[in-house]
Amino acid sequence: MEALAESFALTRKSGIEPKVFLEVFQSVFARSPIFEGYAQLIAEEKYSPAGFKMRLGLKDVELVLSAARTAEVPMPLASLVKDQFLGGVAQGHGDLDWSALGALVAERAGLKQGG
Numbered sequence: 885m886e887a888l889a890e891s892f893a894l895t896r897k898s899g900i901e902p903k904v905f906l907e908v909f910q911s912v913f914a915r916s917p918i919f920e921g922y923a924q925l926i927a928e929e930k931y932s933p934a935g936f937k938m939r940l941g942l943k944d945v946e947l948v949l950s951a952a953r954t955a956e957v958p959m960p961l962a963s964l965v966k967d968q969f970l971g972g973v974a975q976g977h978g979d980l981d982w983s984a985l986g987a988l989v990a991e992r993a994g995l996k997q998g999g
Contacts, residue, residue, distance in 0.1 A: 885922060885982060886965055889989040892926045897993050902927040926986035929997055931977075938985075939978035942969035 895905040906927040910920055925931065945966045952959045968985055977984050987997060 885985050886961070886968060886989075888919065888923055889926060889983075889986040892923075892986055893989045893993040893995060896990060896995050922983045925981060925983040929987065931980040931984035931987060934979060934981040936982050937979050938969055938972045938982045941982040942966065942973055942978075945969060 891909070892902060892905060896902060906923055909923055913919065945962055948962055949959060949966060952962065968988065969982070972978065972980075972984060972988050975988070977988070980987075990997075
């Protein structure tokens with residue numbers, strides 16, 4: 885989800901319409917209902933109603949990181965995702981779909997919703 889969110893932010897910041905990137909993404913990458921569905925939500929900036937709330941994503945990644953600590957397995961990407969979710973929840977987006985990471989990444993890139 886993080887990579888997908890960052891990809892949309894980069895293409896938007898580069899002047900590429902989200903719908904154009906979505907078409908390229910869907911034609912180049914293996915057909916995956918999960919990626920296709922979430923890519924569509926990010927492209928259309930539709931984060932509500934939530935299919936899976938961001939706060940639940942935060943809870944789940946914290947459980948994964950706890951298990952990783954116990955097993956002494958470093959998981960740097962999971963740590964990054966936890967911080968992303970935590971930031972989203974802290975900004976009041978905890979009840980939005982977890983694909984709202986797209987909005988958070990876009991905001992950090994200086995992009996505004998709907999444009």
